[in-house]
Amino acid sequence: xxxxxxxxxxxxxxxxxxxxxxxxxxxxxxxxxxxxxxxxxxxxxxxxxxxxxxxxxxxxxxxxxxxxxxxxxxxxxxxxxxxxxxxxxxxxxxxxxxxxxxxxxxxxxxxxxxxxxxxxxxxxxxxxxxxxxxxxxxxxxxxxxxxxxxxxxxxxxxxxxxxxxxxxxxxxxxxxxxxxxxxxxxxxxxxxxxxxxxxxxxxxxxxxxxxxxxxxxxxxxxxxxxxxxxxxxxxxxxxxxxxxxxxxxxxxxxxxxxxxxxxxxxxxxxxxxxxxxxxxxxxxxxxxxxxxxxxxxxxxxxxxxxxxxxxxxxxx
Amino acid sequence: xxxxxxxxxxxxxxxxxxxxxxxxxxxxxxxxxxxxxxxxxxxxxxxxxxxxxxxxxxxxxxxxxxxxxxxxxxxxxxxxxxxxxxxxxxxxxxxxxxxxxxxxxxxxxxxxxxxxxxxxxxxxxxxxxxxxxxxxxxxxxxxxxxxxxxxxxxxxxxxxxxxxxxxxxxxxxxxxxxxxxxxxxxxxxxxxxxxxxxxxxxxxxxxxxxxxxxxxxxxxxxxxxxxxxxxxxxxxxxxxxxxxxxxxxxxxxxxxxxxxxxxxxxxxxxxxxxxxxx
Numbered sequence: 001x002x003x004x005x006x007x008x009x010x011x012x013x014x015x016x017x018x019x020x021x022x023x024x025x026x027x028x029x030x031x032x033x034x035x036x037x038x039x040x041x042x043x044x045x046x047x048x049x050x051x052x053x054x055x056x057x058x059x060x061x062x063x064x065x066x067x068x069x070x071x072x073x074x075x076x077x078x079x080x081x082x083x084x085x086x087x088x089x090x091x092x093x094x095x096x097x098x099x100x101x102x103x104x105x106x107x108x109x110x111x112x113x114x115x116x117x118x119x120x121x122x123x124x125x126x127x128x129x130x131x132x133x134x135x136x137x138x139x140x141x142x143x144x145x146x147x148x149x150x151x152x153x154x155x156x157x158x159x160x161x162x163x164x165x166x167x168x169x170x171x172x173x174x175x176x177x178x179x180x181x182x183x184x185x186x187x188x189x190x191x192x193x194x195x196x197x198x199x200x201x202x203x204x205x206x207x208x209x210x211x212x213x214x215x216x217x218x219x220x221x222x223x224x225x226x227x228x229x230x231x232x233x234x235x236x237x238x239x240x241x242x243x244x245x246x247x248x249x250x251x252x253x254x255x256x257x258x259x260x261x262x263x264x265x266x267x268x269x270x271x272x273x274x275x276x277x278x279x280x281x282x283x284x285x286x287x288x289x290x291x292x293x294x295x296x297x298x299x300x301x302x303x304x305x306x307x308x309x310x311x312x313x314x315x316x
Numbered sequence: 317x318x319x320x321x322x323x324x325x326x327x328x329x330x331x332x333x334x335x336x337x338x339x340x341x342x343x344x345x346x347x348x349x350x351x352x353x354x355x356x357x358x359x360x361x362x363x364x365x366x367x368x369x370x371x372x373x374x375x376x377x378x379x380x381x382x383x384x385x386x387x388x389x390x391x392x393x394x395x396x397x398x399x400x401x402x403x404x405x406x407x408x409x410x411x412x413x414x415x416x417x418x419x420x421x422x423x424x425x426x427x428x429x430x431x432x433x434x435x436x437x438x439x440x441x442x443x444x445x446x447x448x449x450x451x452x453x454x455x456x457x458x459x460x461x462x463x464x465x466x467x468x469x470x471x472x473x474x475x476x477x478x479x480x481x482x483x484x485x486x487x488x489x490x491x492x493x494x495x496x497x498x499x500x501x502x503x504x505x506x507x508x509x510x511x512x513x514x515x516x517x518x519x520x521x522x523x524x525x526x527x528x529x530x531x532x533x534x535x536x537x538x539x540x541x542x543x544x545x546x547x548x549x550x551x552x553x554x555x556x557x558x559x560x561x562x563x564x565x566x567x568x569x570x571x572x573x574x575x576x577x578x579x580x581x582x583x584x585x586x587x588x589x590x591x592x593x594x
Binding site: 042043044063064065066067068069070071073075077078079080081090091108109111112114118 | 489491492494496497498500501502513
């Protein structure tokens with residue numbers, strides 16, 4: 001599928017296949033084209049090129065009201081001139097049941113038994129506690145009903161919690177489409193790495209290669225990573241903060257760096273240590289609060305992590 | 317959200333306006349009412365009896381109501397879609413259209429009505445165009461006829477229909493229509509069940525404006541139809557200015573007021589019941 005607004009491409013050669021009964025999230029920053037994609041699937045917007053198939057039938061040219069695709073809008077788009085029951089019953093001309101606004105909007109969309117349910121950031125207006133509750137409630141509801149759903153969000157936690165699979169979108173393309181665990185532990189591109197979760201990420205050049213492992217020279221020191229790149233290539237190495245611990249390498253399967261503490265940030269159950277890093281690089285570690293007790297900005301520490309946990313990308 | 321009985325200090329800001337209206341509008345109205353039932357220092361409804369017994373009064377009332385209803389209906393038919401066009405236009409075009417709507421209001425009604433007399437004359441622009449197009453052989457009689465009057469009245473009052481509907485349409489979230497579509501509602505169904513109920517407040521305001529103004533218009537019928545088509549307003553003016561019949565004038569004034577208020581109130585009530593049933 002392709003879509004342009006005037007001369008700006010918003011969807012670029014995008015391909016997405018959702019299985020029946022699956023809960024898929026479209027995750028991406030604002031302006032990545034996720035809402036546009038949703039509106040095209042719903043029939044509220046026409047794509048410039050491409051086809052949409054639902055249950056084997058081509059619905060590309062079908063008007064919205066004949067598609068059997070339900071939508072929960074970001075602002076809910078509830079009819080102000082109707083009661084809760086009348087809103088839910090709008091597509092039915094039958095009786096509904098009372099609920100809060102999100103529930104009302106979901107109930108209204110589900111009341112017509114759509115083949116596919118599209119949700120456009122329906123929880124973004126809620127405060128954190130309520131949002132957490134609604135995430136689980138929605139997930140259970142949609143699983144129990146076995147409904148196929150596409151959920152648009154810019155909130156990575158929401159996508160990780162709710163989805164069977166996540167499509168991470170960036171500038172009109174899907175960067176990675178996989179299960180939440182794969183998205184988090186094996187980000188396919190530096191964009192996914194950066195957008196989902198946090199990480200230590202260091203730029204450098206390959207200075208040694210042998211077998212399935214390379215050595216990268218970064219501003220913070222030498223780092224080994226699993227992968228193959230010719231010597232001299234510019235690369236990006238990264239590691240998730242929960243893999244990093246304080247202390248020197250235990251053996252030669254681990255990387256170790258000497259870093260200077262910039263700011264220890266307390267999160268209750270954990271402590272995130274931010275270290276001084278060069279330029280666009282970032283370095284951080286997640287430790288239990290007891291392990292980081294007594295550390296202050298300016299302290300020099302050694303951190304280490306397994307070479308196997310190191311992620312490697314061509315320099316963006 | 318606490319309800320207090322104490323009057324809000326801000327509501328005092330309406331005081332100067334309210335005082336002005338009391339002196340300049342309510343008092344003369346009350347005097348007029350009194351004149352109509354208290355003609356020669358005694359209470360009497362003779363004025364009304366005389367008015368309603370005269371078949372001529374009924375003709376005049378019917379003329380007045382017919383012209384106002386036709387004007388209002390045409391303004392609504394033309395103005396409703398126009399209001400949508402203005403509300404959904406791009407910012408620059410919208411500004412231009414709004415100026416085009418409001419600017420004519422600065423041209424006096426007398427000037428506009430007089431302009432129509434020139435257009436509608438038997439050798440006027442309208443007739444010449446129709447003849448040049450081969451649509452008619454002989455010039456049509458347009459001036460001093462009801463269609464001519466309605467044409468002029470619609471021209472003058474149309475902005476008062478478009479503007480209130482426009483202001484309501486502008487506030488309608490376009491997502492509502494999209495939501496209705498995704499719920500299986502087709503274009504006609506969407507209009508009847510979403511658009512129409514949501515625009516009703518604007519329609520009522522527009523109808524109330526246009527009807528109450530066209531039921532009491534004076535300059536336009538005077539210039540475009542003259543004595544051939546008497547309305548309550550022209551009758552009132554004649555009774556006060558030429559016939560010196562103050563009881564007749566004040567009676568006709570009260571009748572006109574009652575008609576205008578009745579229609580405006582009725583249209584508001586119809587809307588409310590319509591909105592409830594949808």
